[in-house]
Amino acid sequence: MVDDAGRDGTSDETDSESRDAxxxxxxxxxxxxxxxxxxxxxxxxxxxxxxxxxxxxxxxxxxxxxxxxxxxxxxxxxxxxxxxxxxxxxxxxxxxxxxxxxxxxxxxxxxxxxxxxxxxxxxxxxxxxxxxxxxxxxxxxxxxxxxxxxxxxxxxxxxxxxxxxxxxxxxxxxxxxxxxxxxxxxxxxxxxxxxxxxxxxxxxxxxxxxxxxTPYGGDAGSDFALGSLRADVAQVFSHRVMGLLVVVGTVYLLLGHSLQGWLPTLAGARGATPARAATVATLFVVGQAAGTVVVPPLSDRMGRRREAVVACGVAALLGVAGLAVGGGVLAASVAAMVVGTGVGGVSPLVRAIPTEIDEIGPALTATAVSLVFAVGELGGFFGPFLVGGLRDLTGSFVPGLAVLAVGALAMIAAGMRLPEV
CATH class of the missing domain: 1.20.1250.20 (MFS general substrate transporter like domains)
Structure with missing residues (x-):
């Protein structure tokens, strides 16, 4: 069975493509x-x-x-x-x-x-x-x-x-x-x-x-015995790439939950009417959809996962910075689109990359992705809390956005350390 195109070790490209159909x-x-x-x-x-x-x-x-x-x-x-x-x-x-x-x-x-x-x-x-x-x-x-x-x-x-x-x-x-x-x-x-x-x-x-x-594997023959469960958990937890993906996934959920919850209020604080504030929040979702449509297929075509994750982190950082320093509704709208593109682009990647890790593959994909979300949803929960709490303390969204920007920097750093799997 061929795992993916070009990995079967043969020189017959036509035969490889037919088996990869x-x-x-x-x-x-x-x-x-x-x-x-x-x-x-x-x-x-x-x-x-x-x-x-x-x-x-x-x-x-x-x-x-x-x-x-x-x-x-x-x-x-x-x-x-x-x-x-x-x-x-x-x-x-x-x-x-x-x-x-x-x-x-x-x-x-x-x-x-x-x-x-x-x-x-x-x-x-x-x-x-x-x-x-x-x-x-x-x-x-x-x-x-x-x-x-x-x-x-x-x-x-x-x-x-x-x-x-x-x-x-x-x-x-x-x-x-x-x-x-x-x-x-x-x-x-x-x-x-x-x-x-x-x-x-x-x-x-x-x-x-x-x-x-399941032509590419995935229905593992493992049972629910405690030893089997422990072995799978240990294999996923101990992998260095999974540690980096947990960082990326945590930031992805931190940004997504925080901005979905607070963007309308932030836009309102910048003088937007309720309708315009809703539009700013909608543009964040539009940006997510655009990133999801463009980034993963481009990454597939170029065979570049690391660069794609880094680019999404850069877009998220620029967008959050724009939200922090922008003074009006138009600036918030553009920034929401930019950060949404980064968040949307990385979303499929944190789900796809584990499958390409040799020690994980399709057989342990669900366990690997679940690890990303088990830790990452802590960011999804505490992100909105921190943004709101810091605003209560300071009267401004800027400290909370600074926390999100640090998160985007962490995504960039983790992405730069990813190997090309």
């Missing part, structure tokens, strides 16, 4: 995987989209509402590694199906909750399913695509996640909420859409598994 159904499977990510994010951010009416109806305090919004990313910290280890054993296709079933049922239960404790419990259950999509999709791509296409195909499902976030607000809050009469029926419809997706995914995934299997 990807069946069209593998592309279709990843597109369906992108739909699963869309459904996940639409259900995930429906809570944030309807937070005000939910808090009012359930009688939540601001602290309780904030805890619900942060519950999913915070649950990733203790749960990620366990989820990754499980996915490396049961396989991506079955893991994704199980994940969709879990978050679909959790969303259905969330629609019926009557208090904070019930909403928190069902949101934590939702997070269990969410990890299966976050780590299952990188494993799926690693299992059915050669390394020359990993960045490009990772872009496909990342775009699905952006579409899902937009759907939560533009369809869920703006259309379904008013039409259906509130957040509870909207949650039920979104949950039903996720569960209905399984009617398509299950037969397609089963057929693909029978017909094509």
């Amino acid at each position: 990807v069946p069209p159904s593998s592309y279709a499977l990843v597109v369906l995987g992108a739909v699963s990510y869309l459904l996940l994010m639409a259900n995930w951010f429906a809570l944030a989209a309807f937070l005000e009416p939910i808090a009012r109806q359930l009688g939540l305090s601001d602290t309780q509402a904030g805890a619900l919004v942060g519950a999913v990313p915070l649950t990733y910290v203790p749960l990620s590694l366990l989820s990754g280890l499980a996915l490396d054993r049961i396989g991506a296709r079955r893991g994704i199906a199980l994940a969709v079933g879990i978050f679909g049922v959790a969303q259905l239960l969330r629609s019926a909750t009557t208090g904070f404790v019930g909403m928190l419990a069902t949101t934590v259950l939702f997070a269990v399913g969410a990890t299966g999509i976050t780590f299952g999709l990188p494993k799926l791509v690693a299992s059915v695509f050669p390394s020359r296409l990993l960045g490009t195909m990772s872009t496909v499902y990342i775009l699905g996640s952006y579409a899902g976030t937009a759907t939560a607000y533009s369809v869920g809050r703006a259309i379904l909420g008013p039409e259906l009469g509130g957040w509870r029926p909207t949650f039920r419809v979104l949950a039903a859409a996720a569960l209905a997706f399984l009617v398509v995914w299950l037969p397609v995934a089963a057929w693909h598994a029978r017909r094509h299997g």
